Amino acid sequence: MDEGYIAAALKLGQLYVEGNGVQRDIEKATACFKFVSEAGDGEGEHQLGVLQFHGIGTDVDLGAAYFHFQTGAEMGNKNCKAHIGWMTVAGLGVPFANVVEGMKLLHSVEDSPEALNYLGFCAMEGIGQRCNVQLAFEYFTKAAQKDHLEGLLNLGYMHLQGRGTPQSTWDAAKCFTQAAERGNPLAQIHLGMMYRDGVGVKTSIPEAKAWFERASQQEHPLGKYCLAELMLHYENTDWLDIVDLFIAASEKGNTRGRIMESIYIDTLARVFDGYMQD
Numbered sequence: 001m002d003e004g005y006i007a008a009a010l011k012l013g014q015l016y017v018e019g020n021g022v023q024r025d026i027e028k029a030t031a032c033f034k035f036v037s038e039a040g041d042g043e044g045e046h047q048l049g050v051l052q053f054h055g056i057g058t059d060v061d062l063g064a065a066y067f068h069f070q071t072g073a074e075m076g077n078k079n080c081k082a083h084i085g086w087m088t089v090a091g092l093g094v095p096f097a098n099v100v101e102g103m104k105l106l107h108s109v110e111d112s113p114e115a116l117n118y119l120g121f122c123a124m125e126g127i128g129q130r131c132n133v134q135l136a137f138e139y140f141t142k143a144a145q146k147d148h149l150e151g152l153l154n155l156g157y158m159h160l161q162g163r164g165t166p167q168s169t170w171d172a173a174k175c176f177t178q179a180a181e182r183g184n185p186l187a188q189i190h191l192g193m194m195y196r197d198g199v200g201v202k203t204s205i206p207e208a209k210a211w212f213e214r215a216s217q218q219e220h221p222l223g224k225y226c227l228a229e230l231m232l233h234y235e236n237t238d239w240l241d242i243v244d245l246f247i248a249a250s251e252k253g254n255t256r257g258r259i260m261e262s263i264y265i266d267t268l269a270r271v272f273d274g275y276m277q278d
Contacts, residue, residue, distance in 0.1 A: 009035045018183030026057025042077025062093030082114035103128040113148035137164030152179040169200030185220040
């Protein structure tokens with residue numbers, strides 16, 4: 001099959017995942033990635049595994065993710081091999097963790113974006129080696145240069161916290177913006193916080209709300225919580241709409257959302273009781 005068709009299908013699938021230029025549609029993205037895989041390109045299996053690994057548009061299924069990564073690795077895909085390496089290091093989807101073997105596998109595909117990002121995390125956290133934030137910064141920079149979204153996100157964290165590099169909120173905002181525009185919900189949330197608080201960018205509540213909304217639309221619990229909190233403090237919004245967001249955040253596992261849900265439902269109940277007594 002023409003490589004141009006395969007590349008186009010892969011890009012289209014990524015756009016459907018990101019919601020970039022098209023409406024976000026994980027079902028259509030999955031169809032594109034399956035087409036790529038069936039055409040003999042292991043990157044299709046990599047992308048299918050990522051959806052399962054991160055629970056994008058579905059529940060997290062490490063077993064299914066590992067199957068896709070293993071299939072892709074057998075097709076020669078380095079990103080799939082990197083994921084297997086990380087899952088081996090962390091004991092995810094495998095019977096037990098094996099840091100030594102996992103690190104060997106990561107280093108064997110060190111030029112792949114996924115491996116660079118995972119190696120950066122290992123260096124930052126001292127996994128399989130002594131903690132080395134300078135080395136972590138170098139790995140994340142290389143991953144970001146290869147257009148890896150999590151690499152960009154992690155590089156933003158390093159700039160924001162001044163780890164392995166002088167602190168620069170401007171550079172952090174730049175990294176978060178690039179990842180956020182590509183659909184990464186955590187980058188969208190952090191960028192929203194920066195616009196809300198005026199850190200690294202000029203304060204803009206409308207801009208903050210727009211980024212929180214994009215993360216919320218991806219069903220990210222922290223995105224829903226941040227959006228509800230912003231609407232509570234900066235907008236004259238119906239309480240029921242705010243409670244709905246806190247409930248949604250709570251149902252997705254956000255503890256703060258669960259607390260705020262309880263507070264506001266209790267408050268609304270008191271208001272309603274007072275209204276009925278009048």
